[in-house]
Amino acid sequence: xxKAARAEGLAQEIVAVGRxxxxxxxxxxxxxxDRITTDxxxxxxxxxxxxxxxxxxxLGSLLAEVWRAAPDDAVLTDVGSTxxxxxxxxxxxxxxxxxxxxxxxxxxxxxxSGYRVxxxxxxxxxxxxxxxxxxSDPRALTRVTLFWESLGARVTTLDPVxxxxxxxxxxxxxxxxxxxxxxxxxxxxxxxxxxxxTGFRDTTRIAAGNAQVxxxxxxxxxxxxxEALKTFREALDDLDHLIATGDAAAVERELDRIKRVRERLx
Numbered sequence: 001x002x003k004a005a006r007a008e009g010l011a012q013e014i015v016a017v018g019r020x021x022x023x024x025x026x027x028x029x030x031x032x033x034d035r036i037t038t039d040x041x042x043x044x045x046x047x048x049x050x051x052x053x054x055x056x057x058x059l060g061s062l063l064a065e066v067w068r069a070a071p072d073d074a075v076l077t078d079v080g081s082t083x084x085x086x087x088x089x090x091x092x093x094x095x096x097x098x099x100x101x102x103x104x105x106x107x108x109x110x111x112x113s114g115y116r117v118x119x120x121x122x123x124x125x126x127x128x129x130x131x132x133x134x135x136s137d138p139r140a141l142t143r144v145t146l147f148w149e150s151l152g153a154r155v156t157t158l159d160p161v162x163x164x165x166x167x168x169x170x171x172x173x174x175x176x177x178x179x180x181x182x183x184x185x186x187x188x189x190x191x192x193x194x195x196x197x198t199g200f201r202d203t204t205r206i207a208a209g210n211a212q213v214x215x216x217x218x219x220x221x222x223x224x225x226x227e228a229l230k231t232f233r234e235a236l237d238d239l240d241h242l243i244a245t246g247d248a249a250a251v252e253r254e255l256d257r258i259k260r261v262r263e264r265l266x
Contacts, residue, residue: 100140124152
């Protein structure tokens with residue numbers, strides 16, 4: 001995000017705040033940021049726009065710290081993949097100190113992590129979901145929208161609960177299924193992995209993601225993920241039953257129906 005904001009000339013100064021200076025140093029040396037610090041209050045001094053980009057498990061406690069340190073006119077957002085909890089935290093904090101917060105979720109990225117794989121064009125053409133509520137400041141919503149659009153993203157809005165159900169279905173469930181697919185092959189015979197080709201590798205690519213990050217996401221969104229997993233089991237059972245009947249025409253009709261749904265994504 002710092003690279004993208006720098007490339008688009010969106011900031012006079014970009015400050016990176018993190019737990020370890022050595023993790024921030026490459027961005028400073030690369031010119032993506034102007035200053036680095038491990039002190040939240042120091043990093044936020046004089047700021048007017050703050051993006052929280054940490055794993056979802058730490059967003060709530062970090063937001064409280066940022067809320068105390070941010071200037072009165074600052075606009076806050078985040079990039080967490082679950083939204084109900086962070087938005088609820090922001091609304092609770094707002095009651096003690098009015099600040100502008102709009103939840104963001106850029107639907108972009110990969111299984112890789114770290115500054116070495118960061119790229120300025122990550123958000124170009126990507127969808128970013130904002131999760132304002134009735135209590136959100138309209139001016140802050142406009143500003144966060146313009147920020148993402150300036151990075152080349154397409155912006156849409158969902159309420160936080162609907163967002164979490166949607167990403168459970170189209171993001172968190174696929175990751176869990178990819179994990180299960182890899183494990184299923186191992187359970188059958190680990191040697192089968194030696195003949196895995198493009199189809200298996202493409203289908204299971206996201207299973208190579210950071211285990212801690214995804215454990216936190218699964219736990220944070222476990223209720224919606226449970227709903228999505230139940231629906232997936234029903235769909236899988238239906239296909240299993242259809243194949244077991246030996247009705248080739250019915251199987252083909254169902255696969256064709258699903259194929260046409262998938263083609264509409266393009």
